Amino acid sequence: METYHIPVLLKESVEALNIKDGGVYVDATLGGGGHTTAILESGKEITLFAFDQDPDALIHNEELAKKYAGKLFIINDNFANLRTQLSLHRIKKIDGILFDLGVSSHQINVDSRGFSFSLDGDLDMRMDQTRELTAKELINHFPYEELRNIFRDYGEEKQASRIAKAIVEAREEKPFSTTLELSEFLDRCTVGPKKLKIKARIFQAIRIFINGEIEVLKCALEDAVKILNPEGRIAVISYHSLEDRIVKKLFKFEEKDCICPPKLPICVCNKKSRLKILTRKPIIPSEEEIEKNNRARSAKLRIAKGTGNYEI
Numbered sequence: 001m002e003t004y005h006i007p008v009l010l011k012e013s014v015e016a017l018n019i020k021d022g023g024v025y026v027d028a029t030l031g032g033g034g035h036t037t038a039i040l041e042s043g044k045e046i047t048l049f050a051f052d053q054d055p056d057a058l059i060h061n062e063e064l065a066k067k068y069a070g071k072l073f074i075i076n077d078n079f080a081n082l083r084t085q086l087s088l089h090r091i092k093k094i095d096g097i098l099f100d101l102g103v104s105s106h107q108i109n110v111d112s113r114g115f116s117f118s119l120d121g122d123l124d125m126r127m128d129q130t131r132e133l134t135a136k137e138l139i140n141h142f143p144y145e146e147l148r149n150i151f152r153d154y155g156e157e158k159q160a161s162r163i164a165k166a167i168v169e170a171r172e173e174k175p176f177s178t179t180l181e182l183s184e185f186l187d188r189c190t191v192g193p194k195k196l197k198i199k200a201r202i203f204q205a206i207r208i209f210i211n212g213e214i215e216v217l218k219c220a221l222e223d224a225v226k227i228l229n230p231e232g233r234i235a236v237i238s239y240h241s242l243e244d245r246i247v248k249k250l251f252k253f254e255e256k257d258c259i260c261p262p263k264l265p266i267c268v269c270n271k272k273s274r275l276k277i278l279t280r281k282p283i284i285p286s287e288e289e290i291e292k293n294n295r296a297r298s299a300k301l302r303i304a305k306g307t308g309n310y311e312i
């Protein structure tokens with residue numbers, strides 16, 4: 001069964017990269033290879049590095065790697081290691097980078113990966129299965145306060161405290177083992193008409209924590225800005241407000257020329273603008289795209305270009 005689905009905001013994100021002959025580009029999130037394929041099919045002579053921390057993505061794209069040998073380099077690593085990995089290929093600067101964040105439809109649709117609350121699988125949720133911490137370990141062993149904070153900070157869930165307390169009590173009787181056990185438990189211990197949304201938020205929170213998604217995103221965006229050529233593009237598709245906020249904030253900070261307190265008569269920080277934002281408001285999918293691909297419904301694309309003001 002084909003488990004990778006239609007790429008989101010495909011045309012818009014590939015256009016965002018402004019692909020030029022001779023350029024070096026990065027797809028930070030290879031997944032099913034939809035964006036990577038479209039970038040390679042742009043008709044320009046380019047080199048493309050595609051990252052994914054999940055070995056399943058590499059297996060899925062084996063044919064693509066063969067077809068574009070010498071042009072496409074697939075790297076099985078976290079995009080947090082962007083600069084280290086590129087330097088192994090003697091690449092110091094890039095002309096464009098795309099992040100299509102979060103989990104792939106493959107990861108959600110394969111029950112054994114444990115990402116979905118409607119499929120029965122092991123409570124796992126690791127994109128990179130060499131990581132030690134699984135969702136099962138987190139749910140069965142983290143103290144109440146930490147669970148509450150994770151549900152509140154990464155799921156923005158109002159019932160975080162009630163849910164964390166209920167989990168801690170229930171696991172004394174019987175530890176949680178599968179996604180459906182947790183999913184059915186959440187149905188029982190939450191109140192109100194929004195049970196499905198609450199479940200989605202709790203699963204999202206666990207996934208974000210297990211994969212260190214927020215910390216990794218911050219540091220990878222900073223690194224990407226550092227290696228962007230003048231006029232080089234950075235494009236980010238995010239799927240929830242936590243991610244989008246980070247992108248928006250970082251773009252705004254990097255666009256500023258001076259960050260001295262306004263009281264100071266002259267600039268002492270010497271900060272230079274390193275990005276120019278190209279999307280004051282994020283690009284969102286058309287209704288037609290959302291109709292064809294429900295996964296696109298929450299997507300937001302933000303684009304910026306490098307100013308060349310980064311000294312490393």
Ligand SMILES: C[S@@+](CC[C@H](N)C(=O)[O-])C[C@H]1O[C@@H](n2cnc3c(N)ncnc32)[C@H](O)[C@@H]1O
Nearest residue numbers: 007029031032033034035052053054078079100
């Ligand atoms: C939304 S999917 C990308 C889909 C892809 N653009 C396509 O066209 O099929 C996100 C992918 O990025 C990977 N990923 C998420 N965070 C990552 C990270 N920090 N480092 C490397 N890969 C990551 C996931 O494993 C997943 O395969």
